[in-house]
Amino acid sequence: MKGYVHIYTGNGKGKTTAAFGLALRASGAEKKVFIAQFVKGKPYSEIKAIENYLPEVDLKQYGRGCFIVKEPTDADIEATQHGLNEIAVLVKSERYDLIILDEIFIALHYKLISIEAVIELITNKPANLELVLTGRYAPDEIIELADLVTEMKEVKHYYQKGVQARKGIEF
Template sequence: MTGYVHIYTGNGKGKTTAAFGLTLRASGADKKVFIAQFVKGKTYSEIKAIQNYLPQIELKQYGRGCFIVNDPTEADIQAAQQGLREIMELVKSERYDLIILDEIFIALHYKLISVEAVTELITNKPANLELVLTGRYAPDEIIELADLVTEMKEVNHYYQKGVPARKGIEF
């Protein structure tokens, strides 16, 4: 089976949710899945669901919390770079059918990792590996390498009306 490169990007809600939906589908088809979450370092509801109900899915976070309101620290940079090194080894291992790089574009946007390193990862992936990259600010040079690109566009969002993120819906 041929594996493709998917991108879920844009300012709208649903990028991570789309990737996790694909994870659920792949898991139901007995595919081996690895999820790498860049920038994120907190326990979100989707992580609890995987831990409690889908232990065959592996997930690792390469973030230390949420620095988005501040500048990233050297420790944030090191966590992202270590994550990318580990992902490169996992890709080479061919142990997984689907690898998700959640919020990889945020890591790129904040210069925690390089576009060249992500480009190298994509161009050297095994032919049968399905690779999903998510996050705002997907760079054009990576979009050009993708087989499927979906841009989430915010048309209306209740957050703009003062509704805070809700457990089980946004986190």
């Protein structure tokens, strides 16, 4: 079966959730799934759900436990580049049917990795691998390579009324 490249991007909520929904569906079809979370390094609720209910889905975070607010540190860059190198090996191994690169576009936005490295990963993927990339700020060069692009658009959000992120809903 041919694998495609998916992008979930935009300023709206739901990019990671859409990717995790696809992981759930693939897992239910007995496909082998790997989720790489870039920039993220905290124990979000979706990670607990994977660990508790989908142990056959492999997940690894390549963040340092804090969100990058200003300039990324050398440690942020090193963690992200290490993650991309590990993913490149996994892609070539053909061990997985679906690989999700969650927040890869945020890593690109903060210049933690090069766009060339991500393009190389996409163009060298095995034909049967389904590859999903998420995050705000998807570059046009990568959108051009994708087979499916969904832009999440924020129309209205309760954050604008001062509502903080809620456990189990936003994290």
